Amino acid sequence: xxxxxxxxxxxxxxxxxxxxxxxxxxxxxxxxxxxxxxxxxxxxxxxxxxxxxxxxxxxxxxxxxxxxxxxxxxxxxxxxxxxxxxxxxxxxxxxxxxxxxxxxxxxxxxxxxxxxxxxxxxxxxxxxxxxxxxxxxxxxxxxxxxxxxxxxxxxxxxxxxxxxxxxxxxxxxxxxxxxxxxxxxxxxxxxxxxxxxxxxxxxxxxxxxxxxxxxxxxxxxxxxxxxxxxxxxxxxxxxxxxxxxxxxxxxxxxxxxxxxxxxxxxxxxxxxxxxxxxxxxxxxxxxxxxxxxxxxxxxxxxxxxxxxxxxxxxxxxxxxxxxxxxxxxxxxxxxxxxxxxxxxxxxxxxxxxx
Amino acid sequence: xxxxxxxxxxxxxxxxxxxxxxxxxxxxxxxxxxxxxxxxxxxxxxxxxxxxxxxxxxxxxxxxxxxxxxxxxxxxxxxxxxxxxxxxxxxxxxxxxxxxxxxxxxxxxxxxxxxxxxxxxxxxxxxxxxxxxxxxxxxxxxxxxxxxxxxxxxxxxxxxxxxxxxxxxxxxxxxxxxxxxxxxxxxxxxxxxxxxxxxxxxxxxxxxxxxxxxxxxxxxxxxxxxxxxxxxxxxxxxxxxxxxxxxxxxxxxxxxxxxxxxxxxxxxxxxxxxxxxxxxxxxxxxxxxxxxxxxxxxxxxxxxxxxxxxxxxxxxxxxxxxxxxxxxxxxxxxxxxxxxxxxxxxxxxxxxxx
DNA sequence: CGAGGCCATGTCAGCGTTGTCATGGCAGGT
DNA sequence: ACCTGCCATGACAACGCTGACATGGCCTCG
Numbered sequence: 001x002x003x004x005x006x007x008x009x010x011x012x013x014x015x016x017x018x019x020x021x022x023x024x025x026x027x028x029x030x031x032x033x034x035x036x037x038x039x040x041x042x043x044x045x046x047x048x049x050x051x052x053x054x055x056x057x058x059x060x061x062x063x064x065x066x067x068x069x070x071x072x073x074x075x076x077x078x079x080x081x082x083x084x085x086x087x088x089x090x091x092x093x094x095x096x097x098x099x100x101x102x103x104x105x106x107x108x109x110x111x112x113x114x115x116x117x118x119x120x121x122x123x124x125x126x127x128x129x130x131x132x133x134x135x136x137x138x139x140x141x142x143x144x145x146x147x148x149x150x151x152x153x154x155x156x157x158x159x160x161x162x163x164x165x166x167x168x169x170x171x172x173x174x175x176x177x178x179x180x181x182x183x184x185x186x187x188x189x190x191x192x193x194x195x196x197x198x199x200x201x202x203x204x205x206x207x208x209x210x211x212x213x214x215x216x217x218x219x220x221x222x223x224x225x226x227x228x229x230x231x232x233x234x235x236x237x238x239x240x241x242x243x244x245x246x247x248x249x250x251x252x253x254x255x256x257x258x259x260x261x262x263x264x265x266x267x268x269x270x271x272x273x274x275x276x277x278x279x280x281x282x283x284x285x286x287x288x289x290x291x292x293x294x295x296x297x298x299x300x301x302x303x304x305x306x307x308x309x310x311x312x313x314x315x316x317x318x319x320x321x322x323x324x325x326x327x328x329x330x331x332x333x334x335x336x337x338x339x340x341x342x343x344x345x346x347x348x349x350x351x352x353x354x
Numbered sequence: 355x356x357x358x359x360x361x362x363x364x365x366x367x368x369x370x371x372x373x374x375x376x377x378x379x380x381x382x383x384x385x386x387x388x389x390x391x392x393x394x395x396x397x398x399x400x401x402x403x404x405x406x407x408x409x410x411x412x413x414x415x416x417x418x419x420x421x422x423x424x425x426x427x428x429x430x431x432x433x434x435x436x437x438x439x440x441x442x443x444x445x446x447x448x449x450x451x452x453x454x455x456x457x458x459x460x461x462x463x464x465x466x467x468x469x470x471x472x473x474x475x476x477x478x479x480x481x482x483x484x485x486x487x488x489x490x491x492x493x494x495x496x497x498x499x500x501x502x503x504x505x506x507x508x509x510x511x512x513x514x515x516x517x518x519x520x521x522x523x524x525x526x527x528x529x530x531x532x533x534x535x536x537x538x539x540x541x542x543x544x545x546x547x548x549x550x551x552x553x554x555x556x557x558x559x560x561x562x563x564x565x566x567x568x569x570x571x572x573x574x575x576x577x578x579x580x581x582x583x584x585x586x587x588x589x590x591x592x593x594x595x596x597x598x599x600x601x602x603x604x605x606x607x608x609x610x611x612x613x614x615x616x617x618x619x620x621x622x623x624x625x626x627x628x629x630x631x632x633x634x635x636x637x638x639x640x641x642x643x644x645x646x647x648x649x650x651x652x653x654x655x656x657x658x659x660x661x662x663x664x665x666x667x668x669x670x671x672x673x674x675x676x677x678x679x680x681x682x683x684x685x686x687x688x689x690x691x692x693x694x695x696x697x698x699x700x701x702x703x704x705x706x707x708x
Numbered sequence: 709c710g711a712g713g714c715c716a717t718g719t720c721a722g723c724g725t726t727g728t729c730a731t732g733g734c735a736g737g738t
Numbered sequence: 739a740c741c742t743g744c745c746a747t748g749a750c751a752a753c754g755c756t757g758a759c760a761t762g763g764c765c766t767c768g
Contacts, residue, residue, distance in 0.1 A: 023515070026753095027754065028754080028755095036717075036718090038756090039717075039718060040717060042755065042756055043716095043717085043756090046755095046756075052715095052716065067515075071431075071753090071754055071755070072493070073427055073431050073437065073492065073753095073755095074723090074753070074754035076755095077431050077724070077754080077755075078754080080723070081427055081428070081724080096453065099450065102453075102472075103447040107447065107474075107476075116471070117469055118456075118470050119464065120460055122461075133423065134469065137424055138426045138427065138439075139427050160376065161377070274654075277651075295650070297655075300632050300635060381724065381725065391749080392725080392748090393725095393726075393747075393748060393750095394747060397746095397747085400726075404745070404746065405746075406745095424725080425724050428726090431725075432753050433726075433727095433753080435754080
């Protein structure tokens with residue numbers, strides 16, 4: 001079993017890569033070969049009807065022979081620096097959630113004939129302005145951003161220049177921008193209400209990190225639902241971390257080993273759910289569990305979750321971007337996507353009586 | 355619980371979006387304000403040392419005041435249509451595997467100062483040339499592609515123009531291109547050998563689809579290892595589908611319900627593993643299982659897998675792209691990344707004796 | 709039969725930037 | 739004082755394309 005990547009030099013049947021022999025054909029080359037002016041070739045490629053079918057065919061034949069492909073860069077420049085790309089900037093490369101968002105954005109943009117320029121900040125807040133700036137200098141038509149930096153005021157100038165800015169999953173700070181978010185608060189409240197309906201009062205909340213917008217919203221939903229059920233102070237059952245070295249398992253362990261352990265647990269996100277699952281596996285006590293974010297094996301494992309559609313989150317953002325590109329005016333918009341409590345068993349374990 | 359996305363018009367504290375008031379500042383605007391020529395401003399932004407520190411500062415101050423950002427599109431055009439973007443085209447939006455690949459590519463490209471233009475074909479082979487063409491017309495410096503179309507000969511012209519083309523996960527058909535793939539064949543053979551070492555002879559192979567390059571390689575590895583163990587004809591235990599409507603579960607069911615059921619199963623990919631898991635859950639018989647592709651809960655569930663690193667697959671492709679951009683020459687390269695058999699229990703169930 | 713109009717096509721300039729070459733000022737050597 | 743050479747800066751063109759406007763042939767109609 002090989003341990004290191006193996007590299008083969010493919011036998012030299014075919015020539016190796018080399019410096020290009022010919023250079024890229026331009027409109028003028030095609031025009032010369034077809035015996036027309038560059039402008040007429042241009043007309044063919046911009047779909048103008050004012051070209052004789054016969055001429056058009058001669059031009060297309062010449063273009064094919066020269067392997068001509070219109071130079072989008074030049075076209076964009078000529079047309080006032082308007083490109084057909086939209087930038088997407090995200091932080092955490094490793095979270096599958098964001099990939100689904102990215103896929104949704106790309107899907108919608110493709111419908112509008114736009115392509116997506118994608119860059120990530122590698123989760124370093126300081127690099128957000130740098131990365132965003134690099135994309136903006138490519139004159140993208142819109143910017144879709146999952147904010148990570150402390151604030152987005154550095155984008156104010158660009159906004160005034162008319163570039164639509166849409167944030168996803170979290171609202172921007174110190175910047176006027178359209179936003180698409182999940183119904184974090186009500187989603188979590190639904191989960192907790194479902195537990196209280198089953199008699200639970202001592203409900204743990206596990207989250208690390210917990211200082212992000214989404215998670216503090218979910219925490220708020222949790223507290224609110226507990227309040228409604230008559231539990232005024234939930235802090236003994238909250239395990240909020242902001243240190244990546246604290247594992248969700250250890251948070252759950254600390255909860256269950258406390259003097260007054262909870263009978264149910266809700267988790268702030270996918271990662272916390274995984275941790276809770278791992279820890280609960282090692283225990284006998286039947287503890288109810290509802291996770292935030294759905295996951296592939298949840299159904300098989302019978303785990304109840306607050307589900308939502310990350311791809312739709314991206315699609316909504318993509319649509320918003322396209323609409324803004326069309327009509328710049330109008331009020332700021334905030335779209336909140338619903339969540340759905342999926343009951344699969346783990347969340348329906350009743351509270352022990354007595 | 356809301357059922358439909360809710361949309362809020364944010365209260366009008368801040369102004370609404372509107373047509374841009376001012377237009378984007380150019381080199382000339384900055385030059386005028388700083389009292390120099392455009393060329394001098396250009397020199398500042400292209401890092402030329404031939405500018406007096408005092409002049410430089412005056413220019414930077416002016417640029418800041420005008421919120422100037424160099425126009426990459428124009429710069430690229432001027433410099434012979436060389437952009438600083440690399441295209442990545444993939445098919446299946448829904449497979450997390452490819453997102454990890456994408457992340458790896460993006461990571462490496464960022465190191466070289468390139469950004470990634472990402473598009474997907476939505477898994478329609480016919481749209482591959484269209485999507486690729488759209489990206490190429492943006493004059494990307496290299497193309498990284500997960501091939502889906504029947505052949506890639508349509509890229510021959512572009513290759514001759516000197517655009518590096520790198521395929522990932524699968525080799526190109528009818529095109530000379532660098533390639534990064536997994537050690538599919540040996541990886542699967544390792545898995546099967548581990549099973550035969552535990553006494554298994556009747557080993558099922560489940561895969562849908564099965565006609566793709568990666569899966570036929572894995573099938574070949576499976577057959578080879580069985581051959582070595584003295585099983586000449588494995589076809590009774592192969593369940594190969596190419597119809598998306600056939601679920602992996604049903605393939606596993608058909609295997610286990612056959613007159614001579616296997617004592618172990620290997621799966622062709624992640625999706626098949628999930629299906630096998632679901633089906634095996636419903637059964638009593640202890641059937642050994644080794645999956646191809648690792649997954650998040652595999653460790654918790656004790657599932658043995660042939661693991662590999664999709665992010666590294668992307669990184670290798672990204673590095674290859676950067677190297678080709680630097681030096682066009684040299685032989686075609688094929689990089690094969692190793693897999694690793696991770697034993698977690700499910701694959702180590704011994705064959706029933708007798 | 710000439711005026712007017714329509715249509716296919718052409719000419720030219722310029723999008724914002726930078727490579728090439730030019731200019732003019734100043735320091736140092738003789 | 740004069741020449742040489744260096745350095746900071748500038749003038750100009752061009753990257754490939756398309757919008758605005760021009761041209762010239764042909765058809766129609768009074």
